[in-house]
Amino acid sequence: MKLSETCFVHSGARIAEGVEIGEYAVIGENVEIGRGTRIGHHVSITGNTRIGEFNEIHPMSVIGGPPQDLKFRGEASRLVIGDRNTIREFVTIHTGTEQGGGITAIGNDCLLMAYVHVAHDCILRDRVVLSNSTELAGHVLLEDGVVVGGKTGVHHFVTIGRGAFIGGMSAVRQDIPPFMVAEGMPARVRGINSIGLRRGDHTRDGMDAVKEAFRVLFRSDLNFRESADRLSDLADKYEEVRSILDAMRGMEQGRGGRARESTRIYPALS
Numbered sequence: 001m002k003l004s005e006t007c008f009v010h011s012g013a014r015i016a017e018g019v020e021i022g023e024y025a026v027i028g029e030n031v032e033i034g035r036g037t038r039i040g041h042h043v044s045i046t047g048n049t050r051i052g053e054f055n056e057i058h059p060m061s062v063i064g065g066p067p068q069d070l071k072f073r074g075e076a077s078r079l080v081i082g083d084r085n086t087i088r089e090f091v092t093i094h095t096g097t098e099q100g101g102g103i104t105a106i107g108n109d110c111l112l113m114a115y116v117h118v119a120h121d122c123i124l125r126d127r128v129v130l131s132n133s134t135e136l137a138g139h140v141l142l143e144d145g146v147v148v149g150g151k152t153g154v155h156h157f158v159t160i161g162r163g164a165f166i167g168g169m170s171a172v173r174q175d176i177p178p179f180m181v182a183e184g185m186p187a188r189v190r191g192i193n194s195i196g197l198r199r200g201d202h203t204r205d206g207m208d209a210v211k212e213a214f215r216v217l218f219r220s221d222l223n224f225r226e227s228a229d230r231l232s233d234l235a236d237k238y239e240e241v242r243s244i245l246d247a248m249r250g251m252e253q254g255r256g257g258r259a260r261e262s263t264r265i266y267p268a269l270s
Contacts, residue, residue: 004041022059031064034083047095048078052108055081061091067120069097069138077120082108093118099264100139113150131168139260143178145196157260161247163200165193174257177247179210179240189218202240209238217248224248 002020009015012029019033022041027033031045034053039045043057047064057063064079066072077095080103087093091112096103100121106112107126115133118124122136125144130136134148137156142148146160149168154160159175166172167183167190176182181191192214197207212234216227228235228245235242250259 007039016053028064040089048076049081049095050078051081052083052085054083055085055087057087058089058091058114060089061087061093063087063091063093065092065094067094067097067138069120071099072097072120075102077102077104079104081106082110082126084108085110085112087112088114088116090114091116091118094120096121097138107144119156125162139264141260145200147196149183155256155258157254157258157264159247159250159259162243163193163196165196175247175251175254175259177244177251179244180214189214206238206240209234210240210244213241213244217244224252 001015001017003009004021004023006023007021007025009027010029013027014032016033016035018035020038022039024041025039025043028046030048032050034051036054037051039057040059042059043061045063049064075098077097079093079095085106094104097120104120104122106124109126110124110128112130113132116130117135119136119138121139123141125142127145128142129147131148131150133151135153137154139157140154141159143162145163148166151168152166152170154172158172161176161178163179164176165181166187170183170187171185172187179193179197180189181193182189192210197210213231216230231241231245235245251257253259254261
């Protein structure tokens with residue numbers, strides 16, 4: 001380990017070999033940090049937080065703080081961060097709440113640029129990129145390979161599907177299906193993420209099938225059920241189309257076009 005003389009590491013923290021911790025960083029009692037991870041100066045890591053291997057956490061970030069949720073009463077909750085993530089300056093990531101299963105989780109190989117906020121109970125899968133000043137409200141799910149442009153806000157309980165791209169300065173109030181490009185206030189689907197598809201493990205036929213799904217779903221006069229019927233053969237043949245249709249069915253089942261809202265407990269109305 002390489003620890004600065006001015007950092008504070010609680011005796012109960014579990015720090016693996018090869019970890020570097022910079023000046024005036026504070027590491028709390030219930031923190032676990034995997035090997036090869038580097039912590040910059042003035043970083044605060046608190047709460048029940050587990051960080052994997054070979055992560056880079058830059059100065060002034062606050063990791064594992066309690067949720068900004070008025071329902072939170074100090075119940076047990078945690079934050080889990082995987083391997084090889086880059087967390088830039090002034091990022092804040094909070095632990096979960098009882099209502100969200102008690103966990104906030106970030107996968108592997110993600111990039112969180114400066115001033116990003118990840119609220120309680122968010123789930124980020126692998127290879128997610130959040131550009132500067134992106135704000136995620138609670139209970140947001142970002143699937144593999146999502147890229148979000150700077151200064152974008154994401155409404156609580158929103159799901160952004162695998163390989164989607166969100167343009168900068170957008171307000172994402174509803175779920176975004178996989179492989180789509182969305183932008184605006186509120187964000188609307190504008191096209192397909194051709195660059196993301198080319199970089200991913202997709203066949204040419206699979207990418208053409210996504211283009212056809214976009215045309216039928218978003219550029220025709222058909223309603224969703226009619227569009228799904230027309231795309232049924234493509235969905236049987238191509239997983240990409242099937243995942244788009246599944247995401248849009250989930251939007252119909254949730255509130256406000258947010259599939260995860262269907263799992264939320266609402267108080268009875270008098």
